[in-house]
Amino acid sequence: MLVVCEFADGGLAAVSAELLSRARPLADELGGSVAALIAGDGLDRAIEDAATFGADLELVADDPRLNTGLAADCTDLEIADWTRRGHTYKRFLHQVRPAMGSSVLATCVCPETRPQMASVLPGVFSSAPAPRNAHVESVAVDLLPDDLVVTVIDREVQHSDTKLSDAPIVVAGGAGCSADNWHLVEELAAPLGGRVAASRAAVEAGRSERALQVGQIGTTVKPDLYVACGVSGAFQHVIGMRPAKTVVAMNRDPDATIFQFAHYGVVGDVADTLPRQIVALRSP
Numbered sequence: 588m589l590v591v592c593e594f595a596d597g598g599l600a601a602v603s604a605e606l607l608s609r610a611r612p613l614a615d616e617l618g619g620s621v622a623a624l625i626a627g628d629g630l631d632r633a634i635e636d637a638a639t640f641g642a643d644l645e646l647v648a649d650d651p652r653l654n655t656g657l658a659a660d661c662t663d664l665e666i667a668d669w670t671r672r673g674h675t676y677k678r679f680l681h682q683v684r685p686a687m688g689s690s691v692l693a694t695c696v697c698p699e700t701r702p703q704m705a706s707v708l709p710g711v712f713s714s715a716p717a718p719r720n721a722h723v724e725s726v727a728v729d730l731l732p733d734d735l736v737v738t739v740i741d742r743e744v745q746h747s748d749t750k751l752s753d754a755p756i757v758v759a760g761g762a763g764c765s766a767d768n769w770h771l772v773e774e775l776a777a778p779l780g781g782r783v784a785a786s787r788a789a790v791e792a793g794r795s796e797r798a799l800q801v802g803q804i805g806t807t808v809k810p811d812l813y814v815a816c817g818v819s820g821a822f823q824h825v826i827g828m829r830p831a832k833t834v835v836a837m838n839r840d841p842d843a844t845i846f847q848f849a850h851y852g853v854v855g856d857v858a859d860t861l862p863r864q865i866v867a868l869r870s871p
């Protein structure tokens with residue numbers, strides 16, 4: 588069993604000690620051994636800790652360049668100063684990402700170690716041409732056959748004409764739109780010339796394909812008009828539609844969170860409100 592260990596405050600992070608402690612009896616049950624992978628800088632105490640908590644083998648990568656962090660799934664990146672305890676760190680990367688069960692947006696900083704690393708979900712930023720005479724440098728790849736741990740057996744691409752992230756009008760359906768009502772979302776989008784999108788709950792209920800999910804692990808949209816039908820307004824959804832210029836929400840619950848983000852709201856059952864909107868839009 589291999590435990591990829593986390594290094595914290597000069598020693599092994601508590602969670603790594605916990606994982607090693609769990610791996611030990613599991614490995615014993617299988618008649619195997621426990622290996623600990625430890626990467627970082629100045630690992631002496633972590634090496635001792637790993638042996639204490641049951642590692643038979645320690646794979647140690649001790650290098651100052653490894654002592655850094657990565658903020659994953661960022662929703663924004665900025666260069667700014669940061670002051671702590673009277674010291675100002677000048678012009679470095681602010682990595683903004685949802686935290687604490689996505690209930691808040693946290694700004695992560697990595698002031699003392701390098702590199703500063705962040706990953707970003709697709710659709711969070713807009714692409715904008717900025718042509719340069721780029722210097723092209725080849726990077727030598729030195730892989731042995733055993734290094735290739737993943738083999739691509741097949742590639743299946745789902746083609747869609749939907750470029751959701753650039754659509755000027757988006758009509759999104761949520762769990763409040765049942766299988767019987769989903770056609771109403773599509774019928775509302777048609778006369779508006781809008782793209783149909785969905786919340787995660789609607790995707791998981793099989794109403795829509797995953798490529799049309801808006802939100803933290805879906806697409807970020809920035810339309811002129813976003814219509815949310817039967818969407819509650821969970822933070823993870825809102826994060827993907829916040830750049831919309833005008834938001835219209837339809838929900839039967841007058842206290843639904845989505846209304847806090849809407850410019851216009853319609854309280855009512857989508858089975859009732861959507862047909863009325865469709866008729867109004869279709870009438871000359």
Ligand SMILES: Cc1cc2nc3c(=O)[nH]c(=O)nc-3n(C[C@H](O)[C@H](O)[C@H](O)COP(=O)(O)OP(=O)(O)OC[C@H]3O[C@@H](n4cnc5c(N)ncnc54)[C@H](O)[C@@H]3O)c2cc1C
Binds near residue numbers: 763804819824837840
């Ligand atoms: C790590 C993580 C990432 C996530 N990423 C995403 C993401 O990318 N996108 C996303 O959408 N979610 C995401 N979620 C899930 C998110 O937390 C919510 O669960 C989800 O957005 C809820 O979808 P919903 O609003 O459609 O459903 P619900 O929260 O179930 O809300 C349904 C709404 O419809 C209303 N309603 C019900 N019936 C009717 C009716 N007949 N007429 C009118 N209104 C009605 C209800 O009042 C309710 O407000 C993520 C969650 C996690 C933990």
